[in-house]
Amino acid sequence: MSKSYWIWHPGAFELYHSMLLHNRRTSAKTVNINGKEERRSVYYPPMWRVDGPCHNADLTKTEELQAECEIELFSNTEYCHILVDGKKYPKNTRIVLSKGKHTVELHGYKAESFPAFYIKGNAFNTDRTWLSCNNNNQPGRHAGQSELYKDHCDNVEIFKFKYEKMSPVSIKQENGGVLYDFGCEKFGKIILENAPNGEYLLCLGESVEEALDTAYCQLCVNAQVTKGAFTSVPVAFRYIFVPNLTTPLDIFVNFEFLPLETKASFECDNELINHLWRVCEYTMLLNSREGFFDGIKRDRWVWSGDAYQSYFVNYYLAFDKEIVKRTIRMLRGSEPMTKHINTISDYTFYWLCSIWDYYFYTGDKDFVLDIYPDMLEVLSFVEGRLAPDGMFERKPDDWVFMDWSTFDSNGPICAEQMVLCKAYDSISKCAELCGDTKTSARAKKQAEYIKEQINLLYWNEEKGAFVDCYKSGRNNVTRHANIFAILFDLTSKERKEKIVKNVIYNKEITPITTPYFEFYELDAMCHIGDFEYMTNMLDSYWGGMLRLGATTIWEEFDPTKNGIEHYEMYGGKYEKSLCHAWGASPIYLLGKYALGVYPTKAGYREYDVKPNLMCFKHFCGTVPTPKGTVTVKMDGGRVSVLSQLDGGTLILGGKKYTIEKNKELTVNM
């Protein structure tokens, strides 16, 4: 068994697949083709610069061999060679290396994608330890590799999804056509079999209404059946409607998914919550692919703010390090950075935050070392756009998103400063980890300065809250900055208490309408021990969607709306995504605060288990870590913890109990 991986110029694999995926979005348009109105699927470009991979690679390694070895180079390109101690060989030839020290270089080029290499043999195994410089003046960086590509027969240009052919759960005549229901959201190629040759319009829908609305559905497939068959590009849908059809066609989906293993669970006495957990799990599954997607129907893009939340959910669901690393690299793109990530300033800041969080959950220092030079480039871009004193200010063309909400933006908004502050904190910690003490100290100082300024400039004593903007004099209060003040510990205990009263529990302050920011609100409330606010919201807000029949979590939910009003967004009747990853936070919230499992030292070297029964009578659940799982059971009288790793402390009623590896700890209350 070879210990080799396919390797490449760092980031090439991620940039290549990112480029492909960001250019797969389409939208259905009504087009006049030679005088006839037709519904057509039209390309929808990404709204930020999408970088392609580096097409050349040079990788090198020096190794001292204890005995004679034989190696053979595999590559995905004809344009390559292996240089052994300065002597060139083509690929697919066996090379014998004598005992002793050798230097091997791999050079390759591929115009259509990126060059990748694999060495088979008992020496010079290809992996991250190879260095790549690619003819830049920069110091060599570690080669890229992926756990998914470890066999010399692998094709790194084809992403390793799994496939399952599925039939609709119901087929019925409707509106002069045929409506197919696949039971819940699917993603994959639509397959037509045994069909009469000709052209068929397939109208897709996440809802019945969307599929049946042939003039306004968001996605359609123009199926040209030849030889009785047709296969589409991969698309997302629950329903397919084929208008003007009397005899149903044989339609299937070749369901395409990343084989992520759920390592977590949560079961309690509340069936709605159990159901919600599984719906969140499925929502995450559909949106976890090459990277973490926003939603599977519409964009299918990697958005940094959305992904930032998926990372947390992932740490409490599949704990797949690979997808987090891929997503971080995809979002970064390549040099030079000329615009914020996804064009959004807060999304750049979350990107910076995500690296420390990744390290803290996984303990994977290698990745931080590998990505740290990119972090510094991002920092340099960010600092080139700050106000002279280092506070955030909006520059032309920067999108300050924060949330789908109305802020007083007559000046930089408070919540943005807070994420910037948190980003500096992440930089400071990562820099320290990488031995860059100068940057670490500078970033720490800057984080402290921003925190100070936030408390000085944005706090309004009369409102007992942080205001959006201190320049306009309007003193507008929204939830966002106040949530971050609690969640990121940016203010005093006294001010936090005021915020809870004056903002969180104040019904006059516009409620959050996206599951996106609801994540932060609930995380903040749990952070200060108010679990009821969270469980109430799971029931009313998330439960509200489930009661309307949701099989996946929506991009946005406003309980006051009715019928197909729920599907409207961005000015389109069905433009809302009904399967949006940012709705999956209950998995994180229940894992971290009900089961109560979280690391206290990087990579779960030490961790706490601080379970809270909340509104439940009993629950049982599992949380994954890099070293195994932690299972927690709780009811009114007893807690038991079974952990596969050392370093744990059970905290219960102010008391601490040491958790021993693989030995159930039971505490009666």
Add this chain to the structure above:
Amino acid sequence: MSKSYWIWHPGAFELYHSMLLHNRRTSAKTVNINGKEERRSVYYPPMWRVDGPCHNADLTKTEELQAECEIELFSNTEYCHILVDGKKYPKNTRIVLSKGKHTVELHGYKAESFPAFYIKGNAFNTDRTWLSCNNNNQPGRHAGQSELYKDHCDNVEIFKFKYEKMSPVSIKQENGGVLYDFGCEKFGKIILENAPNGEYLLCLGESVEEALDTAYCQLCVNAQVTKGAFTSVPVAFRYIFVPNLTTPLDIFVNFEFLPLETKASFECDNELINHLWRVCEYTMLLNSREGFFDGIKRDRWVWSGDAYQSYFVNYYLAFDKEIVKRTIRMLRGSEPMTKHINTISDYTFYWLCSIWDYYFYTGDKDFVLDIYPDMLEVLSFVEGRLAPDGMFERKPDDWVFMDWSTFDSNGPICAEQMVLCKAYDSISKCAELCGDTKTSARAKKQAEYIKEQINLLYWNEEKGAFVDCYKSGRNNVTRHANIFAILFDLTSKERKEKIVKNVIYNKEITPITTPYFEFYELDAMCHIGDFEYMTNMLDSYWGGMLRLGATTIWEEFDPTKNGIEHYEMYGGKYEKSLCHAWGASPIYLLGKYALGVYPTKAGYREYDVKPNLMCFKHFCGTVPTPKGTVTVKMDGGRVSVLSQLDGGTLILGGKKYTIEKNKELTVNM
């Protein structure tokens, strides 16, 4: 007839073809394949970072239509759409635009190459006037276009060469195999026809000796004949040797070339010079392709210093603006600039120089405006690597080439400072042309400062010459800096005279061995009116190669060598290029100084004709300009000039005569 061009994100076409061409180099290696020694063609990677094109494009234009118009979008990608006043259409659909103002956007993506667009119709013709922004924060830049791609059926991914199938001029049995001679250097795919199936090794050579030396020839083709035929990738050679062959195979070459029209001529009473001119012309033809190549056999790369000379030859041969612009863009690559062009500092400086020269010969201000932002980026890179006072100093990993010659490099060499000084002069003039007066003034001042410092630090009064290095105390004199001092007018008349005596005519100063630097030496001597030095050198140096049977000009020539010693270079028996563009300078020298035609205002708005009979009894020749040709005839008693353009002045014996367009001017001496 549509006035449209295929358009793309600026630079995408050039970067795409540059990436392909820089990755086509191979070298023949003896490889052990399963215990058997075989000669194989192995990939040889470029030694600098080669950038791929941008895979996304967005281009936009607003136009006021005087009447209803119909347009149709063509593109090389399925991933595209056209947005008319915010409404999307796919490609290949007819779109009717009403009278009035419209804004059209083109969006596209192509993973394998780059997206390109063509609008057919009587409005919104696609050309340079479209703006491209590609989701960067930078201001929009003009779309890229090429004169070669003006038909909607064109494929921008295939470079538009011409082809001609050619047979060998002789076939003979030799060394147990068969030797084919194609008469002179060819480039193209080798074709085997009516051949018995099997594998043949084709050993290629620019010389007979190389082709016959199966163990050391630089290039080989491993021909796998199936169904009686085989076609190779394009390669360069004059001779093909097939070892172990008794019955000759039918071998052809599909000669591949850029259809450049020679607009110049030179005929005189000296047959060697007439022959030389044609050999130089053919050498240029073979190396003028997607861009200007160094040599057609070995590298087939675009090197900035080599290309810089080809630009000048081109201005006196084909006057093809397109290939100059393509070459300049290819050399530039994309952001960020992390290493010197071709890794060589002087090559970056020549790149900067070339842009003003291009403008001065062509008058094409559009290109200067388009490339100016790139110039500024290069300037910023260069200045980030200069000494604190702005003089050149060598940084680690920078290659200071200057010439294949030995310099005292115990400190920055004088010639390098001189090219830097010239580069600042070019920047200053281009900046002024683009309205950037601040940069213009700063660059001018810097050029003056460097000139001053050169004269202060590097002039050695005792030697009466500039020394390589002023730090070592060795006072080593080479020709290079002294040539530039004359050619770039960097010193006083008095010092120039000393240089001519103490350096140029001083046989103790190592002579130039490359046609590359010989160009500058002869240019400098002609510049100060010493034509005899030049014509002597054409006879002895260039004539020396011709007398050895050269059918194209060599990379380097040392008359003291013998036999196959001439073919040796870089440690390889036949590694020298025998068809090297930098040898074609006689075309430039004879056009500029014998015919005496050169612009005095940009784009030949005004120009001089200052013919010099030199050592000739008579000559007649033509020089191209952007506005037509200038033909000059001269003998001992008479000069006549026939020009297709206004603005010319004939200068003869200190007198000036106005040249009238299309009217022959004859002056008796």
